[in-house]
Amino acid sequence: xxxxxxxxxxxxxxxSPCFIQPSASSRTIGEALQTSKATALHEIEQEAKGGxxxxxxxxxxxxxxxxxxxxxxxxxxxxxxxxSSVVLSVYxxxxxxxxxx
Numbered sequence: 588x589x590x591x592x593x594x595x596x597x598x599x600x601x602x603s604p605c606f607i608q609p610s611a612s613s614r615t616i617g618e619a620l621q622t623s624k625a626t627a628l629h630e631i632e633q634e635a636k637g638g639x640x641x642x643x644x645x646x647x648x649x650x651x652x653x654x655x656x657x658x659x660x661x662x663x664x665x666x667x668x669x670x671s672s673v674v675l676s677v678y679x680x681x682x683x684x685x686x687x688x
Contacts, residue, residue: 609617612634619627651659 612631615627615631615634619631
């Protein structure tokens with residue numbers, strides 16, 4: 588399947604203008620850039636800061652990150668494999684020793 592089969596090239600070659608109305612904030616920014624007054628820039632800055640909640644950082648060491656999770660999973664798999672091998676070999680050795688003693 589080629590790209591032409593999925594999307595016809597006529598979608599990208601026909602002009603289709605789209606008219607949009609500028610928003611209130613874009614008009615305010617345009618006016619501030621034309622007048623270059625400090626008060627207008629200060630108003631824009633305060634408006635931009637007002638809508639965001641302050642980001643709260645988690646304390647350092649409070650969570651386990653993505654790579655740390657991978658390391659912990661890998662270590663647990665290795666330790667479980669080694670532990671089960673040791674346990675089974677000890678029981679197997681004891682069983683063979685009792686059987687052939």
